[in-house]
Structure formats: structure tokens, C-alpha cells
Amino acid sequence: MSDTSPMAPTDPMDPVAEAFESQRDRLRAVAYRMLGSHADAEDVVQEAWLRLSRQDTATIHNLAGWLTTVVGRISLDALRSRQARPEASYDDGLSELVVTLDDGPAPEDDAVLADSVGLALLVVLESLGPSERLAFVLHDLFAVPFDEIGQILGKSTAAAKMLASRARRKVRAIERPSAVGREQREVVQAFLTAARGGDFEELLRVLDPEVKLSVDTPSGVVVTLGATKIAAGAQLSASAATQGRAVLVNGLPGVMSWREDGAPLSVLAFTVVDGRITDIAVVIDPAKLALMDLPEMA
Structure with a gap:
């Protein structure tokens, strides 16, 4: 596959590819928290690149916001598809469990654990409806404004706030800080x-x-x-x-x-x-x- 392929935006002379690469890690994190699968998250990010490569970038005034919207919509479609196919849900993520020997708490581990998405949070998110999950992930984890979330969902800003609030209550009822004390x-x-x-x-x-x-x-x-x-x-x-x-x-x-x-x-x-x-x-x-x-x- 050549370096100019839309699947590999690595040309340092291409400002669009360079801008996309600067956003890749964040977009992958958004998709992973939405879908709970590293493989699915990579697919979403690649699809976002394909859509960007077909877009007239002169019409995009905020690339980061545009890409977040695209990744959110692709992830939302994937979640809705999962609901129609329950057998293709969280079980696919079992191979991604990270198991390490526990030799007791180390202070430097706390930041790493707190920054990770624990199994408990992913399980809670899996129990949310697609719209609730998107509203919570985008706003509470990535600070996306509610008006943008509403546009992705095709709902009003107030409705997006309500969805995030409902999801937040469910998450707080179960999830606690992931550092093991x-x-x-x-x-x-x-x-x-x-x-x-x-x-x-x-x-x-x-x-x-x-x-x-x-x-x-x-x-x-x-x-x-x-x-x-x-x-x-x-x-x-x-x-x-x-x-x-x-x-x-x-x-x-x-x-x-x-x-x-x-x-x-x-x-x-x-x-x-x-x-x-x-x-x-x-x-x-x-x-x-x-x-x-x-x-x-x-």
C-alpha cells in the first residue's frame, strides 16, 4: 500500500494528512470509549479518514470538531447496529482484557489506572442506550459542547443535556475510581x-x-x-x-x-x-x- 493511500495518511507534505494524524489518538480514544473495542475503534478512525479525504477541506472551519462529529456518528451507527445484533456486543472485547500481576499498590500506578477505561466503566457504558452513551462519552469525557452533540443525535441541545445527565446518574451509581486500593x-x-x-x-x-x-x-x-x-x-x-x-x-x-x-x-x-x-x-x-x-x- 503506497504512502498516498487514503488508509495511510503519512505524507508530511500533506497538511490535511498531518492535521488528521495530530487528531488520530484523540479520535481513537473517543471511538474506543464508545465501542469498547480497539479493533472497532481503529475501523471507525480509518472510516473518518476516508470521509475526510473525499471532503473539500476548505469548507471545514474546525477540523477537530468536524472529525469528532464524524467519529461520533459512525460510532453511533455501530452501536445501533449492535442493538439489532445482540450477539455481537461486549463479548468481542474479552480478548482485550489487560491482566497483570498485582504486587500491591504503587503510587506511580495511580495516574495510569485513573486514566484507563476500566472494565467496570465499559460494562456500565454497554448498558446505556446508544444516544445516552454518545452524549455521556462526548461531553463528560471529551468536553464536546451539547449543541454539537445534539446535531450528531438530531436532537435539541436540551435533549442532549438530558441524555448525558441520565447516563451520568447510571454511571455514578456503579462506577468508582479505578485505582485498586x-x-x-x-x-x-x-x-x-x-x-x-x-x-x-x-x-x-x-x-x-x-x-x-x-x-x-x-x-x-x-x-x-x-x-x-x-x-x-x-x-x-x-x-x-x-x-x-x-x-x-x-x-x-x-x-x-x-x-x-x-x-x-x-x-x-x-x-x-x-x-x-x-x-x-x-x-x-x-x-x-x-x-x-x-x-x-x-
Whole structure:
């Protein structure tokens, strides 16, 4: 593919290509937070470049705003398409989970974790409607004015504000800062200890009443809701987890275990809000584990 191809705007003599490259990282970040998939975000950014290459740039007075609008509209179409095809939703992002050994909190890690989009936030965003998600992401994360968001959505400025406000309430009800502190680690450790010892009352104490357990198995994702049901079966999930190592899964406290031959056995990620576990995500499907970039057994 030549350097002049619309898919590779790298010609330093082309001011339009240079301007686009200066915006690429920000556009990719917008698309990723909208779609939760690095591959989909790259596709959106490339499509934005193709549209720009066909546009008379003399008519564009604010390139950054124009590109943000285009990326927002493409992402919105992709989200609406997903709603029509539920099977093509968040599961595609499992291979993008970042799992690292957790050797305890380091002050310099806080900024990195706070700047990342944790698994919890992506899961919350996935539960929003396409219009809510776009309004929240563009305004709250990228400071796009509501009048521009309204134009993308084909709604009034007031309607865009209302959508963002509604989305913000949903996100704040669940999401907390992603840096893993001592309290979160202690809650997870209390859960594992209680599960190993069969302490049903202690399990109920650390589990949110509406906690959700999602287990990704070779046969599909099995979901269990409610503290009582999850506490009753917690001993099974803890037997492997307590033999593993503490890890961070996209910034969330977790546990990973390996088979005797060193192959990954399971990955667990815990979302802790106000001292209680609200979500447990477990991956035991060997095919899914093989797609993830996992640390080797120590």
C-alpha cells in the first residue's frame, strides 16, 4: 500500500494528512470509549479518514470538531447496529482484557489506572442506550459542547443535556475510581477466605445484594444474580481462585490461576463499590483465555 493511500495518511507534505494524524489518538480514544473495542475503534478512525479525504477541506472551519462529529456518528451507527445484533456486543472485547500481576499498590500506578477505561466503566457504558452513551462519552469525557452533540443525535441541545445527565446518574451509581486500593483488595480477600471456609454469613456481608456473577464457559456465558445464590455456590469458584495469584484485570482486583502444565485455568475480576462486591466476571473458556494476553505462571 503506497504512502498516498487514503488508509495511510503519512505524507508530511500533506497538511490535511498531518492535521488528521495530530487528531488520530484523540479520535481513537473517543471511538474506543464508545465501542469498547480497539479493533472497532481503529475501523471507525480509518472510516473518518476516508470521509475526510473525499471532503473539500476548505469548507471545514474546525477540523477537530468536524472529525469528532464524524467519529461520533459512525460510532453511533455501530452501536445501533449492535442493538439489532445482540450477539455481537461486549463479548468481542474479552480478548482485550489487560491482566497483570498485582504486587500491591504503587503510587506511580495511580495516574495510569485513573486514566484507563476500566472494565467496570465499559460494562456500565454497554448498558446505556446508544444516544445516552454518545452524549455521556462526548461531553463528560471529551468536553464536546451539547449543541454539537445534539446535531450528531438530531436532537435539541436540551435533549442532549438530558441524555448525558441520565447516563451520568447510571454511571455514578456503579462506577468508582479505578485505582485498586487497600479496601478493595481486603474485600476481595475476605470473599475468598469466606468462600474457602464456607462462611455463608461473611459471604453475604461482602457481597452486594444485587451482585452479578458472569462465568464465560465453553458453552457460553452463565449469569447468576443475587448475593444468596452466589454465596451458595462461591465455594466452587474459590477453590481454584485461592490457588492462584492476585492480578489486576483492566485495573480491577482479580485472581488468576494456572493448570499444572502452566496453561491458564481461570481469570476472575471483581468490582468493589462502597465496601461490597457488585460484580464478578469469570473466564474459564480455554478458547477465550487463549485470546487474552496473560502473564505466565510464576
